[in-house]
Amino acid sequence: MPRGGFVKALILSGGSGTRLRPLTYSQQKQLIPIANKPVLFYAIEDVIEAGAKDIGIIVGPNKEQVAETVMSEDWNANIEFLYQGDPRGLAQTILVAEDFLDDDFVMYLGDNILKGGIVEHAERFHSLNPDSLVMLTQVADPQRFGVADIDDSGKIKRLVEKPNVPPSNYALVGIYFFKQVIIDACHQIKPSWRNELEITDAIQWLIENGYRVEASIVSSWWKDTGKPEDILEANRLILDDIMPKNMGTTDNSRIIGRAVIDLGTSISNSIVKGPCCIGKDCKVIDSYIGPYTSIGKGCQIKETEIEDSIIMDGSNIMNAGRIVESLVGRNVRIRESDGKPKGHRLIIGDNSEIML
Numbered sequence: 001m002p003r004g005g006f007v008k009a010l011i012l013s014g015g016s017g018t019r020l021r022p023l024t025y026s027q028q029k030q031l032i033p034i035a036n037k038p039v040l041f042y043a044i045e046d047v048i049e050a051g052a053k054d055i056g057i058i059v060g061p062n063k064e065q066v067a068e069t070v071m072s073e074d075w076n077a078n079i080e081f082l083y084q085g086d087p088r089g090l091a092q093t094i095l096v097a098e099d100f101l102d103d104d105f106v107m108y109l110g111d112n113i114l115k116g117g118i119v120e121h122a123e124r125f126h127s128l129n130p131d132s133l134v135m136l137t138q139v140a141d142p143q144r145f146g147v148a149d150i151d152d153s154g155k156i157k158r159l160v161e162k163p164n165v166p167p168s169n170y171a172l173v174g175i176y177f178f179k180q181v182i183i184d185a186c187h188q189i190k191p192s193w194r195n196e197l198e199i200t201d202a203i204q205w206l207i208e209n210g211y212r213v214e215a216s217i218v219s220s221w222w223k224d225t226g227k228p229e230d231i232l233e234a235n236r237l238i239l240d241d242i243m244p245k246n247m248g249t250t251d252n253s254r255i256i257g258r259a260v261i262d263l264g265t266s267i268s269n270s271i272v273k274g275p276c277c278i279g280k281d282c283k284v285i286d287s288y289i290g291p292y293t294s295i296g297k298g299c300q301i302k303e304t305e306i307e308d309s310i311i312m313d314g315s316n317i318m319n320a321g322r323i324v325e326s327l328v329g330r331n332v333r334i335r336e337s338d339g340k341p342k343g344h345r346l347i348i349g350d351n352s353e354i355m356l
């Protein structure tokens with residue numbers, strides 16, 4: 001058995017991502033890139049590093065898109081995709097994966113990202129040998145999260161979902177280690193008022209039936225990338241740790257600070273200031289790429305300033321002025337109009353936000 005004490009991992013990559021619309025009308029939220037890598041890939045890397053050899057990925061309506069993206073990489077683990085159908089809670093995903101989960105396992109919400117991975121928490125699960133180990137982190141606003149009430153020895157006494165009066169400021173991170181008894185718990189609980197099988201109810205069932213549930217505290221940063229501002233913040237945090245690497249070409253340009261510039265990318269008459277990353281086969285002309293910017297592969301940027309933003313694959317931005325704190329989807333075209341009278345011509349999807 002690997003050092004973490006489990007061989008299987010269950011990663012959740014379903015859901016509709018309503019808080020990230022309109023981006024999630026066309027792509028699964030866990031595939032949105034942070035520092036030019038899908039959020040889901042960070043979860044896969046974490047569980048493999050911690051010892052998982054078999055990974056089940058829960059998928060929903062965009063199952064083909066998720067499978068194609070994941071299998072475009074060569075992973076050091078066996079991966080299979082498990083279709084959830086109509087999502088009815090995190091505990092339901094365990095029941096969907098019941099036949100797959102024939103050993104101790106880690107359950108990892110695929111839109112989570114945290115510094116340092118989960119190796120130390122996996123080793124804690126192995127050494128303490130509880131029925132469940134729940135990863136927690138201290139937050140300033142515990143009312144927004146599932147919250148744990150912990151005793152002096154570190155055991156979890158109870159879990160409360162989004163309490164008005166929190167028993168602590170320790171929030172559930174969305175990463176859990178389980179023995180197989182959690183499957184029995186998921187069968188025993190009833191749907192919540194949301195008509196969902198809640199993982200907090202299943203863990204509470206363990207506690208109330210005499211099983212041991214331990215806590216493991218995350219000391220470094222953690223982000224739930226469920227909203228645009230969270231994705232941009234995670235992008236900043238990841239870029240803070242990058243090492244510079246320039247595999248592109250530059251002409252009459254300045255590269256300042258820690259920048260990653262991938263193969264086939266050309267920088268002409270421009271300034272690139274890190275930390276930032278620019279993907280393969282991009283063209284940056286007469287532009288400024290500022291700190292905390294990630295630009296996907298195959299993009300063209302001309303006569304534009306971009307800072308603190310994520311620009312996804314295949315986008316073309318021409319004479320667009322200054323773009324800050326923005327999420328730009330795949331194959332987007334942004335350009336200055338040369339017509340008269342001047343004005344903004346917009347085609348906007350549902351639930352969008354535009355600042356001009």
